[in-house]
Amino acid sequence: MTTVSPIRQAVNRAGPAVRRPGARPGSLSRSGPRYLLLVVGAAIMVLPFIYMVSTSFKSQTYVLTIPPQFIPHPATVSNYTDAWTTDNFARYFLNSAVVAVITTTVSLLLSSMMAYAFSRFAFPGRELLFKVLLLGLMIPPIMLIIPQFILAKYFHLIDSMLGLIVFYVGFSLSLNTFLLRGFFQAIPVELEQAMQVDGAGAWTRYWRLILPLAKPALATATIFTFLGSWDEFTWSLTIINTPSKRTLPLAIALFQGQNSTLWGLVFAAAVIAVVPVIVVFLVFQRYFVQGLTAGAVKG
Amino acid sequence: MTALVDSAEPRVQPAAGGAGRVRRIPGRRARSNLTAYLFLAPGFLLFLALIIYPMIKAFQMSFYDWNVVAGATSDFIGWTNYQQAYHDPVFWRALQNSALYMAFTVPPQIVLGLAVATLLNNKAPGRALFRVLFYLPVVTGWVVVSLLFQYLFADSGLVNWMLHDVTHLTGHDISWLSGRWTGMVAISSLGVWKGVGWSMMIFLAALQGVPKELLESAEVDGAGRWQRFRAVTLPAIWPAAVFVTVMLVIGGFNVFISVILVTNGGPADSTQVLLTYMYQQAFTNLNFGYGASIAVLLTVGVFVLSAIQLRMFRADPEVLA
Numbered sequence: 184m185t186t187v188s189p190i191r192q193a194v195n196r197a198g199p200a201v202r203r204p205g206a207r208p209g210s211l212s213r214s215g216p217r218y219l220l221l222v223v224g225a226a227i228m229v230l231p232f233i234y235m236v237s238t239s240f241k242s243q244t245y246v247l248t249i250p251p252q253f254i255p256h257p258a259t260v261s262n263y264t265d266a267w268t269t270d271n272f273a274r275y276f277l278n279s280a281v282v283a284v285i286t287t288t289v290s291l292l293l294s295s296m297m298a299y300a301f302s303r304f305a306f307p308g309r310e311l312l313f314k315v316l317l318l319g320l321m322i323p324p325i326m327l328i329i330p331q332f333i334l335a336k337y338f339h340l341i342d343s344m345l346g347l348i349v350f351y352v353g354f355s356l357s358l359n360t361f362l363l364r365g366f367f368q369a370i371p372v373e374l375e376q377a378m379q380v381d382g383a384g385a386w387t388r389y390w391r392l393i394l395p396l397a398k399p400a401l402a403t404a405t406i407f408t409f410l411g412s413w414d415e416f417t418w419s420l421t422i423i424n425t426p427s428k429r430t431l432p433l434a435i436a437l438f439q440g441q442n443s444t445l446w447g448l449v450f451a452a453a454v455i456a457v458v459p460v461i462v463v464f465l466v467f468q469r470y471f472v473q474g475l476t477a478g479a480v481k482g
Numbered sequence: 483m484t485a486l487v488d489s490a491e492p493r494v495q496p497a498a499g500g501a502g503r504v505r506r507i508p509g510r511r512a513r514s515n516l517t518a519y520l521f522l523a524p525g526f527l528l529f530l531a532l533i534i535y536p537m538i539k540a541f542q543m544s545f546y547d548w549n550v551v552a553g554a555t556s557d558f559i560g561w562t563n564y565q566q567a568y569h570d571p572v573f574w575r576a577l578q579n580s581a582l583y584m585a586f587t588v589p590p591q592i593v594l595g596l597a598v599a600t601l602l603n604n605k606a607p608g609r610a611l612f613r614v615l616f617y618l619p620v621v622t623g624w625v626v627v628s629l630l631f632q633y634l635f636a637d638s639g640l641v642n643w644m645l646h647d648v649t650h651l652t653g654h655d656i657s658w659l660s661g662r663w664t665g666m667v668a669i670s671s672l673g674v675w676k677g678v679g680w681s682m683m684i685f686l687a688a689l690q691g692v693p694k695e696l697l698e699s700a701e702v703d704g705a706g707r708w709q710r711f712r713a714v715t716l717p718a719i720w721p722a723a724v725f726v727t728v729m730l731v732i733g734g735f736n737v738f739i740s741v742i743l744v745t746n747g748g749p750a751d752s753t754q755v756l757l758t759y760m761y762q763q764a765f766t767n768l769n770f771g772y773g774a775s776i777a778v779l780l781t782v783g784v785f786v787l788s789a790i791q792l793r794m795f796r797a798d799p800e801v802l803a
Contacts, residue, residue, distance in 0.1 A: 217601050218608075224598060225615040228675070232618065234640060235630050247638045249647060293525035304518035312526065319533045321785075323736045325757055326777045329764045330539035331532065333550070353532030356525055385517045414623030416739050421765060432625040436743055439629050446633055453626045464621045465614065471621075472683065 239263070239450035246446040262451035272452050274427060275434040279456075282344055282430055283412040286351040290408050291401060293352065294359035299389045301360070302367035303375070313364075319357030325417055332421055342424045351412045359404045366400035367393055403470040410460060431456040544775035550768060563775035572751050573776065576759040579666060583755060584734035586670035587677065591730055592723070594674070595681025600715075602682070603689045613686070617679040624676075628743035631672040635659060635744070662752035665745045669753065672740050677733070681726045688722030689715070724795040728788050735784050756780050 238246055239262050240255040266272045300306070301313055324331075331350060332341075340346030374396075375388050383391070394401070416432040423429055429437070435456060439449045464471065544563050546556045567573045598616055602609050619627060634640045635658040642655040658664045692715050700710045716723075738757040741747060747754035747762065754762070756776060764773030 221598070221601055221608075221612050224594075225612055228619055228679070229615050231627075231630055231634060231675075232622075234634075235626075238633070247636060249638050249643055251640055251643055293528065296521045297525040300518040300521035304514060304521075306515040306518040309518075312522070315534065316526070316529060318537070319529060321788075322533070322537065322781065323732070325736065325738055325761075326781050327533065327536040327540060328761070329770055329774050329777060330536035330543060332765075333539065333543075333770070334532070334536060336550075349528075350532060353528055356529045357533070360525065385521070389521070410621065414625070416623070416625050417761075432623055435629065436625050439632075439743075449629060450633075453629060457622055457626055460621055460623065461618070464617075468614065471617070472687070 235450045236454055238446055239454050241447050243445065243447060246444075262447040263455070266448055266451045266455065270438065270448065270452070271426070272431070272434065272455055275429050275431045276455060278344065278429065279413055279431040282347050282351070283409050286348050286355070286412040287405055287408045289348070290352045290355045290359055291404055294356055294404065295363050295394060295397070295401070296389070297356070297360045298363035298367050299393055301364045303372075303393075316357050316360060320361060324354045328417065328421060331418075335422055341422050342428065343422075344428055346422050347412075347415075347419055347430065350418055351415060354418075355408045355411060359408060362404050363397065363400050366397050370396050399470070402467065406463060406467050406470050410463065413456075413460065540774045540777055540781075543771055544778045546771045548770035548774070550770055556771070559771070563772045564779070566772055567775060567779065572754060572759060573756075575751065576754040576756045579662075579753060580735060580737065580755045580757075582666055583670055583673065583737050584731060586666065587673040588727065588730045588734055590674045591677045591681050592726060594678045595726065596685050596719075596723075598678065598682045599685035599689055602686060613682075616682050619676045620679040620683075622676075624739040625743065627672060627676055628740045631668060631675075631740070632659070632744045635668040659745050660749055665749075665753040669737070669740050669744055672744065673734075673737065677730070681730070684722055684726050685719060688719040692718040720795070724792070727795070728791050731787055731791065732784055735780060735787075 234251075234253070237253055237255055240258045240260065241252060242257070242259050242261070245252050245255065297316070301309065335341050335346050335350065340349060370393060374392060378388050378392055414432055415430070416436065419430050419433040420436070423433060431452075435449065435452045438452060439445075442448065545558060545560060547559045547562070549556045598612075602612055636642075637655055637657055641658065642652075645652045646655055656664055658668045696714045697710055700714055705713065736757065737755055738761070741753060741755050741758045742761070745753040747758045751759075757780070760773045760776040760780070763769040763776065
């Protein structure tokens with residue numbers, strides 16, 4: 184007790200009950216400047232999006248004018264109708280959805296099975312295998328893109344949506360297993376032992392007990408896997424050649440590359456791609472926070 | 483650590499004689515191990531094939547003049563690819579640009595992320611809304627925001643209009659994307675804008691763990707805001723700060739999509755970063771061996787840098803997760 188810090192002493196002396204009057208955190212005089220800063224910051228975050236949406240309703244003449252048009256006049260929805268029909272973005276939207284749904288389903292099944300093995304069995308090599316799996320968290324996928332391309336070529340997965348799905352699942356296994364294992368470990372073992380007494384095998388326990396109890400963790404993993412697949416660009420750029428097999432991010436980027444000044448159309452397509460993401464985010468916000476604090480997730 | 487179902491199951495084990503137990507346990511254990519491996523196998527084999535094998539393969543490829551055409555042979559050329567990198571001015575410029583990107587993006591993301599988190603930390607009304615707004619760029623895909631910033635930084639785009647026509651900070655429109663430094667500024671500002679919400683979220687979570695009684699007692703003791711921050715808040719959020727720093731540095735090395743879409747490494751390779759250069763060497767020039775050697779150098783660099791940071795800040799990565 185010789186090296187107690189002054190602050191610790193203060194705690195001992197004053198205790199938590201003492202509070203300076205007038206210094207409450209929410210008082211109006213102090214929160215004024217704070218709100219100003221927050222509003223300015225939030226505006227910087229959001230205005231580019233609003234400007235993007237605005238441009239998506241402009242006709243070509245008005246997309247790059249000085250001074251810029253913030254409220255499109257005349258406003259038109261032709262960018263959206265053109266993007267959806269003639270420029271085939273309905274197809275790309277469907278491709279993205281199919282790839283993301285299958286990727287998420289397969290990845291969650293495989294990861295949760297691995298997480299179950301890691302959290303509930305003491306098999307030889309468990310620690311080693313888990314460390315190997317964590318390597319996948321440290322290596323960003325793009326570092327491996329050259330050998331992965333060679334591998335995909337060997338297995339004839341180039342220019343196929345199956346090639347997207349297989350590798351997206353591979354990219355997501357480490358994080359999902361890590362995330363789910365942590366959650367599974369927190370589920371009381373006694374519940375499983377009770378089932379075991381009743382004669383339930385490992386698969387039944389996993390399928391009927393662990394998975395239903397782990398819904399919050401599964402939700403987090405679902406969201407991150409789905410969005411990861413929905414937004415993926417580099418791998419699809421590398422293996423997809425046929426236009427009809429493009430996913431949304433690839434289609435938008437290539438469309439912009441070919442029509443570099445058609446910003447209205449580009450942003451209409453971008454809005455189409457972003458709206459589902461924002462809806463998912465707004466609805467499932469709390470799972471985002473859980474995922475972020477549970478593991479190393481960087482957007 | 484974990485309590486394991488199959489290592490301790492007193493209720494299932496029949497309390498029979500000693501000999502019977504000795505015979506039973508190895509059998510059960512073997513079966514339990516088999517079950518575990520069966521659960522593990524599909525995912526883990528896929529992981530080995532798609533992640534671990536490419537890691538080894540990348541290392542091997544970096545020593546070859548790799549020929550991607552089916553049936554053609556690839557020649558072992560030793561360290562030649564690495565020597566090529568050493569003598570390649572574009573490689574060095576790409577390395578500089580990657581470092582530049584980190585210098586431009588990592589400190590602002592930490593400082594701004596912490597600042598916003600601190601402003602949002604008190605239970606003020608509107609807190610949830612602000613959190614969502616700051617996090618929007620994080621959830622939006624890189625492709626969309628990269629194109630958006632290309633549009634904002636266009637010659638007659640919004641940024642020039644703000645700087646020139648509105649505030650007169652610049653005497654003329656800047657052609658942002660046709661120069662190295664201005665191009666890097668555009669790409670870096672995109673990185674900061676997209677990343678602040680992420681570090682804010684991590685810091686917000688960390689700030690929940692700052693002991694409130696300690697802050698209040700320090701205030702009673704007459705400690706000012708800055709002193710309270712230094713003596714109470716900072717030590718409490720230190721592990722999170724280390725985590726954010728390490729992740730941002732790794733993320734800085736990984737900058738790719740924004741560069742390829744905003745400037746495509748141009749003009750004349752001046753804004754090339756390591757990954758765009760690697761990608762160009764492999765998939766445009768079909769120089770797979772050279773590309774692989776750049777990837778290996780980058781991976782080694784990331785590992786060394788992360789290790790140094792963790793050592794410097796004396797943090798155990800296990801604790802952070």
